[in-house]
Amino acid sequence: MSPFLFWIFAVLTVIFGAAVVLNRNPVAGALSLVVSFLGLSALFMSLDAFFVGIIQVLVYAGAVMVLFLFIIMLLDIRAEERRRINWLAAAGGIGVAVILLVQICMVISHFQPARRSFPPLARSTTDDVRNIGRLLFNNYNLPFQIIGVLVLVATIGVVILSRREPR
Amino acid sequence: MITLGDYLVVSAILFTIGFAGVILRRNLIVILMSLELMLNAANLSLVALPDYDAQVFVFFVITVAAAEVAVGLALLVSLYRARQTTDVSDITSLKF
Numbered sequence: 358m359s360p361f362l363f364w365i366f367a368v369l370t371v372i373f374g375a376a377v378v379l380n381r382n383p384v385a386g387a388l389s390l391v392v393s394f395l396g397l398s399a400l401f402m403s404l405d406a407f408f409v410g411i412i413q414v415l416v417y418a419g420a421v422m423v424l425f426l427f428i429i430m431l432l433d434i435r436a437e438e439r440r441r442i443n444w445l446a447a448a449g450g451i452g453v454a455v456i457l458l459v460q461i462c463m464v465i466s467h468f469q470p471a472r473r474s475f476p477p478l479a480r481s482t483t484d485d486v487r488n489i490g491r492l493l494f495n496n497y498n499l500p501f502q503i504i505g506v507l508v509l510v511a512t513i514g515v516v517i518l519s520r521r522e523p524r
Numbered sequence: 525m526i527t528l529g530d531y532l533v534v535s536a537i538l539f540t541i542g543f544a545g546v547i548l549r550r551n552l553i554v555i556l557m558s559l560e561l562m563l564n565a566a567n568l569s570l571v572a573l574p575d576y577d578a579q580v581f582v583f584f585v586i587t588v589a590a591a592e593v594a595v596g597l598a599l600l601v602s603l604y605r606a607r608q609t610t611d612v613s614d615i616t617s618l619k620f
Contacts, residue, residue, distance in 0.1 A: 363526050367534045374538050374561050378545035383553050390557050397538075397564055400531070406571045409582050413567075416586055421560065421593050428597045429553060432604050447548060454544035461536040471529030488576045489583070497580050504587050511591035518598040521605075 363403055370396035383434050387425045394418045408486045531572035538565035552603070552610045556596050563589045 373396065376389035394417045401410035465471050493501055538561060545558030567585055570578045604610060 360526050363530070367530075371534065371537050371541070374541045377554070377557055377561060378541055378549060383551060386554055386557060390560065393561070394564065397568060400534070400568060401571050404531070404571050406579055406582075409567075409571055409579050409586075412583065412586060413564075416590055417560070417564070421590055424593060424597060425553065425557065428600065432601070432610065434551075434553065434610060450547045451544060453547065454540050457543060458536060458540040461539070462533060465529055465532045465536065468529070468532075471532055472527055474525050474527050485576070485579070489579055492576055492580045493583065496577075497584075500584065504584055508587065508591050511595050515594050515598040518595070518602055 363400070366396045366399040366403070369393075370400065383429050384426070387422060387429060390425075391418050391422050394422070406485060408489050528572055532569055535565045535569040535572070538562075538568065550611050550613050552600055552612055555612070556593065556600070559596075560589065560593065 370393050373389045373393040377386045377393065380386040380389060394413060398410045398413040398418070401407075401413060542558045542561035542565060545561065546555055549555055549558065563585060567582045570582050570585070600610060603615070607614065609615070
C-alpha cells in the first residue's frame, strides 16, 4: 500500500475518533464512530488482513453500531444541554491522557523492531482466511468453544436484564 | 516507507482518544462508544504484528467486544428505566 493511502486513512480514523468524543449529540457521535471503523478497516486491509477487515465492517460498522443507534432512538437521548464545564477537571483529564500518549510513544521509539518495514506475512499462495481458519479450529479450538459459551451467557444475561419485573 | 512504528503510533493516538472520552464525558452511551474505540486501537496494534496468531486473537477480541456492548446497553436500558437518566454524574448512590 502506498504511504499516501496509509496517511489518508490514518488521519480519517483519528479525526472521526476525536469527533466521537467531542460531539455533544450522541447520534452524530455514533455516525462518526462508523466512519472511524471504516477507516480502521481500510488500515487492516493495508496490512493484508482481509478477513479481519471484513469482520470489522460486518460486526462493528454493521451490527454493533445499529445496536447503539437503536438504543439512542429507543431512549430518545437528546444532545446534552451546555452545562458549565469544570475546567480544572477537564484539564486534569486531558493532562492524564496526554501523559499516557507520550509514554506509549516513548516506549515505541525505544522498540527496535518498530523501525523495520513490513516483512511479507506469508507466502502469497495461501489466503489469510484459510490460515486463520486452520489456526482457529486446530490450535485455538478450546478458546473458540469457550467464546461460544461466553456469547450464550451474554445473550441470556441481556434477556434477563431487559425483562420487566412482574409486579 | 511505512514502518511498524507508524501503525503503533496511530494505534496509540486512537487509544488515547478513547481513554480521554471515558474520563471526560458524562454520557454513558458516549463512554461505551469510547470503550469500543480503545478496543479497536488494541486490535490495530495486534493486526500490525506479522503473525496469524495475532489475527485469531483479534477475532476473539471482536467477539468479546460485541458481547460487552450487548450487556452494557442492556444495563443502560435498565438504568434508564430505574432513574430516567444516562448521565453518570446523576448516579451517586455509591458515592462517598
